[in-house]
Amino acid sequence: MRVILVGFGVVGQSFAKLLLSRSADLYSQHGIKPRIVACVDNRGSAVSPAGLDLERLLAAKKAKGTVGAYEKKSAKFDPLQVIENVEAEVVIECTPTDLSTGEPGTSHIISAMRTGKNVISINKGPLALAFPSLIELANYNGVMFRFSGTVGGGTPILEFAKRCLKGDRIISFQGILNGTTNYILSKMEEGLTYQSALLDAKEKGYAEAKPELDTDGYDAAAKLVIMANWIMGMKVTMKDVARTGISEVSVADVEKAQSRGNAIKLIAACDSRRLEVKPTPVSKKDPICVNGTLNAVTFSSEHSGSQTIIGRGAGGMETASAVLRDLIEIRDTIFER
């Protein structure tokens, strides 16, 4: 199975390491032998139809900061040209998420689908801004489109809803979809102000220098959009989400909630009437009320009741494991055809 890896940051590199450590086992247990035939990052590319040497690829990235250093003489840098012209069954899109433009991910995905390649995306941007049309494009071109790693990191939230609750009807779901804001709110529970909790999150590496993507609820909203489309069959994008971030949550709000046995959480909720991200008091006895950087989602179904799934919502190796699950699923489906 030939794979083009677009983007070689934390998740891309973790995926390469995962393949290195699991190759024998993947073949014996799943009959899958992935070959990375091309890898593109923001400065260069490496191409080898026989499969790149992953240890050399990781070493090149580490030494020179780009996979362009894989060969002594690097080719002209043109990601779309690589995606379109290199023969492969699957393109893995893991460039950084941009929730304003969706680029460069959206162009990469469109190029891949147009040239008949299945796509795995861990980039939330294209999905948050154009989910319905990307699904249509995939169907039109007869390719598969998977994105398990966009929600919950390694925690299989999307698969749980789609596969484990087959035969039942999910009526609504709600959850904590962003670890950074949950960490900040957990610290506020312990007595910190919003500003000092944010600073602590930055020091620990949980929050970015510009933390608005998390704190204003954009990241949670993007994940909510992906879930609403994929699980509930809605056709929605970012603009359909009523979004409130956590920057206005005060120590007084937290204390008031505490006095009632609650904690304030940034809850993303979806049912037939609403699509919403906002700080909400949640009972501490509710399984969804998790602390630190954990994510949690509760699904309510017509017959099988309510179920909650909890796990870390991020992490390079965890997210890489979600990419591998998608790859196995694509391989199994191609094989069945």
Place this chain on the structure above:
Amino acid sequence: MRVILVGFGVVGQSFAKLLLSRSADLYSQHGIKPRIVACVDNRGSAVSPAGLDLERLLAAKKAKGTVGAYEKKSAKFDPLQVIENVEAEVVIECTPTDLSTGEPGTSHIISAMRTGKNVISINKGPLALAFPSLIELANYNGVMFRFSGTVGGGTPILEFAKRCLKGDRIISFQGILNGTTNYILSKMEEGLTYQSALLDAKEKGYAEAKPELDTDGYDAAAKLVIMANWIMGMKVTMKDVARTGISEVSVADVEKAQSRGNAIKLIAACDSRRLEVKPTPVSKKDPICVNGTLNAVTFSSEHSGSQTIIGRGAGGMETASAVLRDLIEIRDTIFER
């Protein structure tokens, strides 16, 4: 799809009601049209190759206490003869669990498999006592054997582990697998003694008159055996579980745990070294530390980290929804062949 329903208690009746309410939708969404061609309870049976009228079946059970009252003139009562001789694709075994003998469930399942019928069991007895040999028998006869409802009621714990974590390796799991004992321990947290908490559980209908199946940890051990076989590929039965119940848990134990930020939970744990059910202090911050009748299981995988799944572990309609999931899976697999 022709189904023989063996056992017509709470879950069996809920399943009949579920089929009644969902028939149109099951056909349009899953292409499945289940026909109950025979139903057996502990006193009689009803058979109709064209499919029993489920409303009439439920009414007969309600009025006379047995499905034998479905026809004016009931046939001679012989469950094994019905299972073997009535033509059907699937036998659903939902007679009561007996963890000493496994009967009558085990005989029913063996008869069904021998005559080439796929089997869905919600009866834990046969699985807890003879999992490895039942799986062998199913393979030998080329039939499918599913039992989603035996663990977690409607909460898809088995499916989660088998399907959502594909491509990864589950290293260990631990969980609260019995709602009754969790209810009792939760009440002891609130200050009740073991005896008064047990009495309260009986009054609420959570504990049986003879509660030892739950309180001595047999029910949790049975579920642990099913999970160890199915998820971890072990070949174990009840006798391989080191089992301690909750009847020796004292108010002092609970208070000591509380003073350290813990709660005592009846934890069923499985890794490469142990298969164990015993009261264990768990941090209240651990997602597994749920209260009331909830069940919770944490799976630890090699790459995707730890994930916890939480839900009600019982309930007639919830468990019936698990049977329906199994039925859809069997149908999809037969169809693919």
